[in-house]
Amino acid sequence: MTTATNLYSTTAVSGPGAVRVDDSELPVAAPPELGGPGGGWNSEQLYAAALATCLHQSIELIASSGGDDTSGCTVSAGVTLRHEGAEKYDVEARLKVELPNVPESRRQDLVDLAVSHAPLIGGWPVGVA
Numbered sequence: 065m066t067t068a069t070n071l072y073s074t075t076a077v078s079g080p081g082a083v084r085v086d087d088s089e090l091p092v093a094a095p096p097e098l099g100g101p102g103g104g105w106n107s108e109q110l111y112a113a114a115l116a117t118c119l120h121q122s123i124e125l126i127a128s129s130g131g132d133d134t135s136g137c138t139v140s141a142g143v144t145l146r147h148e149g150a151e152k153y154d155v156e157a158r159l160k161v162e163l164p165n166v167p168e169s170r171r172q173d174l175v176d177l178a179v180s181h182a183p184l185i186g187g188w189p190v191g192v193a
Contacts, residue, residue: 083110098145108143108155115141115157115184122182123161123174132174133165157188 076085081104083092092107094100120139127134144156163171175192179185 108145111155112141112143112157115143115159115188118184119159119161119178119182119190122178122185123163126178126181127166127174130174132163132170134163136162136164137166138162158191159185159188160191160193162193 074086076083078092081091081093082089083105084090090110091104093102093104095106095108096102098106100106116139119141120137123137123139124134127137139159139161141157141159146154146156148154161171161175163174166174171192175190179190
């Protein structure tokens, strides 16, 4: 039996108009498309940012051990909130990775390995360019 080692922990507390993450506060608001005032972050934006950041950091980590040049690497994540009937919501996410300085023959393998190490990505489709 192995025991996991905690590497990092954080706490977010959401309240009216803001979410506090550790010692920082972000304004939050529902987007106008959902009847909100806008002017703040919403959960879909925060989720997209978390997905893109998680995969980007995983790519950087995996590439550093393999000697790949990830300069110019970008990861985009699109998140869509969907509604199906009363009170039934879900999200869909799609990610795209651009690795302009990694040989094309190596890109997919690098991204696949990074996805397998990125704890938040879990099954979302990831395109590679």
